[in-house]
Amino acid sequence: MRKRFSRLRDGLAKTRRAITEGIRGALGRGAGLDRAALDSIEETLIAADLGVETALHLIDGLRERFGASGAATEGGVREFLALEIEKALRAAERQGAQGEPGAPLVVMVAGVNGVGKTTTIGKLSRLHADEGRTVILAAADTFRAAASEQLSIWADRSDAQFVGGQLGGDAAAVAYDALDAAIARSADVLIVDTAGRLHTQKNLMQELVKVKRVLGKRLANAPHEVLLVIDANTGQNALSQASVFDEALGLTGLVLTKLDGTARGGIVVAIARELAIPVRFVGLGEAIDDIEPFDSAAFARGLLGVDGAPPETA
Ligand SMILES: Nc1nc2c(ncn2[C@@H]2O[C@H](COP(=O)(O)OP(=O)(O)O)[C@@H](O)[C@H]2O)c(=O)[nH]1
Numbered sequence: 001m002r003k004r005f006s007r008l009r010d011g012l013a014k015t016r017r018a019i020t021e022g023i024r025g026a027l028g029r030g031a032g033l034d035r036a037a038l039d040s041i042e043e044t045l046i047a048a049d050l051g052v053e054t055a056l057h058l059i060d061g062l063r064e065r066f067g068a069s070g071a072a073t074e075g076g077v078r079e080f081l082a083l084e085i086e087k088a089l090r091a092a093e094r095q096g097a098q099g100e101p102g103a104p105l106v107v108m109v110a111g112v113n114g115v116g117k118t119t120t121i122g123k124l125s126r127l128h129a130d131e132g133r134t135v136i137l138a139a140a141d142t143f144r145a146a147a148s149e150q151l152s153i154w155a156d157r158s159d160a161q162f163v164g165g166q167l168g169g170d171a172a173a174v175a176y177d178a179l180d181a182a183i184a185r186s187a188d189v190l191i192v193d194t195a196g197r198l199h200t201q202k203n204l205m206q207e208l209v210k211v212k213r214v215l216g217k218r219l220a221n222a223p224h225e226v227l228l229v230i231d232a233n234t235g236q237n238a239l240s241q242a243s244v245f246d247e248a249l250g251l252t253g254l255v256l257t258k259l260d261g262t263a264r265g266g267i268v269v270a271i272a273r274e275l276a277i278p279v280r281f282v283g284l285g286e287a288i289d290d291i292e293p294f295d296s297a298a299f300a301r302g303l304l305g306v307d308g309a310p311p312e313t314a
């Protein structure tokens with residue numbers, strides 16, 4: 001438990017430092033939460049990628065909470081922001097998909113190139129295997145030869161089975177065959193990897209829609225989860241990625257990768273608040289266990305440094 005807690009805390013270190021230093025600087029002029037201080041905190045929040053809309057909402061809240069007296073302490077401001085952010089994250093939470101008894105849980109994973117889809121699938125596969133579930137990974141990324149190979153390596157690492165397709169083959173056909181195999185072998189979970197694409201590439205988005213539709217033909221209600229993987233360093237473009245993929249596929253959740261080392265962790269808050277899509281997992285490194293289920297409270301506190309955790313080095 002201790003270790004997992006610290007990992008998220010470490011991942012948020014850069015974003016937290018930027019935010020807490022910004023708040024300290026704003027209040028450090030000794031004029032309390034005056035207009036200039038609020039402006040400066042607003043800039044800090046926007047720089048951490050919380051988004052303009054969310055930043056304005058938080059600043060309004062601060063003005064209301066501390067406005068009249070203007071006598072705000074650094075700790076008080078941090079506590080207030082952590083609570084407001086936790087509220088925003090909780091509002092987007094939704095129950096995870098269960099799948100149906102006697103049939104595999106089908107998870108489809110999408111996202112633009114290089115965000116960490118395949119790596120995330122390997123990590124998720126490991127999490128399921130650790131819970132005693134049998135997992136099949138399907139390589140419906142048929143664009144690159146290396147893609148299939150990469151996924152099969154993750155299958156080995158996570159004790160999952162692997163179903164691939166031919167290079168340049170039909171992604172939907174691979175997905176269909178893999179679900180067929182998952183049902184025949186009574187697998188508990190099928191995770192479908194897809195080729196990276198820009199959300200602006202209409203024909204490729206159509207292919208994804210087809211993958212989704214075909215899964216539903218083989219098994220009613222599949223896929224049960226449609227996850228969009230987003231690189232935490234993407235910045236505000238993540239918002240448009242999420243909204244376009246959501247429109248095409250109906251996302252059930254997000255995975256935010258590469259939270260380790262980014263100073264832009266606030267994007268999670270912007271997405272949750274503006275799109276109401278829940279974050280399911282965060283990626284905190286390249287190794288198989290560098291993943292954590294998303295925890296709204298831990299995230300909000302880690303972002304503002306009010307989690308009371310002992311220092312990382314302890
Ligand atoms: N630091 C860090 N790197 C990651 C994380 N997730 C994935 N990566 C790296 O991002 C790169 C692209 O990952 P990949 O899974 O191939 O992306 P895909 O193209 O979306 O399938 C690889 O070098 C991964 O090791 C993460 O959470 N943290």
Ligand SMILES: [Mg+2]
Pocket residue numbers: 117118119141147193194196
């Ligand atoms: Mg990939």
